Every structure is written in structure tokens, then in C-alpha cells.
Amino acid sequence: MNSNAPELTEGRFKVVTLCGSTRFKPDFERINAELTLAGNVVISVGVFVHAEGSEVDEAQKQLLDLVHLQKIDMADEIFVVNPGGYIGDSTRGEIEYATRTGVPVRYLVPPAPGEPGVQSGRREIP
Numbered sequence: 001m002n003s004n005a006p007e008l009t010e011g012r013f014k015v016v017t018l019c020g021s022t023r024f025k026p027d028f029e030r031i032n033a034e035l036t037l038a039g040n041v042v043i044s045v046g047v048f049v050h051a052e053g054s055e056v057d058e059a060q061k062q063l064l065d066l067v068h069l070q071k072i073d074m075a076d077e078i079f080v081v082n083p084g085g086y087i088g089d090s091t092r093g094e095i096e097y098a099t100r101t102g103v104p105v106r107y108l109v110p111p112a113p114g115e116p117g118v119q120s121g122r123r124e125i126p
Contacts, residue, residue, distance in 0.1 A: 020081030
């Protein structure tokens with residue numbers, strides 16, 4: 001077996017769901033690759049509404065939000081893609097959801113101390 005292979009935890013790889021504004025598509029792609037190469041199963045955004053200028057109606061937006069919450073439910077942790085520290089309302093809601101349901105949260109950029117609805121702390125990628 002390859003000595004550089006990641007160790008499995010409890011017989012499986014860690015599942016990480018990416019959260020953040022869809023305007024940061026290049027950052028999502030880079031972090032997805034880095035986490036995957038580090039031996040994680042990465043679940044990402046399915047539609048980059050802001051970055052691609054995708055047209056979605058309100059019903060589709062609500063559907064995408066619910067699908068993403070299920071992705072959080074499937075994760076061992078979430079990783080917040082927040083270049084420059086940006087966390088919008090949707091991402092804040094996802095962080096709050098993850099925190100309420102006991103899913104650990106990691107950040108690209110650490111949140112400001114005491115920022116409401118944002119769990120503090122950061123670990124380096126991966």
C-alpha cells in the first residue's frame with residue numbers, strides 16, 4: 001500500500017461539505033481539489049448561481065437551499081469558503097444549521113471573534 005495514502009478513520013474517508021457564496025467558484029474548485037488530494041470526500045455546490053449568472057426562480061432557490069442542508073447532514077464537517085472573510089446571509093444560515101446539528105465548522109478565513117451566528121476557530125487546509 002502507498003505510504004503516502006491517508007489513513008482511514010473508522011474504515012472510511014472524512015466527508016467535507018463546502019459552504020460559501022457561489023461567487024467564489026475558483027476558490028471552491030481549488031479547495032475541493034486540495035481537500036480531495038488530502039484524502040477527503042468533498043461535497044460541493046451544484047449550481048454556481050452568482051459566478052455563472054445562472055437564472056433560478058424562487059422555487060429553485062429554495063430547492064437548492066434544502067439540497068445543500070442535506071449535504072451538510074451527510075458531512076463529517078463543513079468547510080466555509082470565505083475569501084476575505086466574506087460570509088453572506090445564506091452561508092451564515094448554513095453555519096448556524098451545521099452548529100445546531102453538531103457538524104464541526106472549518107473556515108478558509110477565520111471569522112471575527114464574537115461574530116453572531118459564526119462558530120469561531122480555524123484549521124489549515126486540509
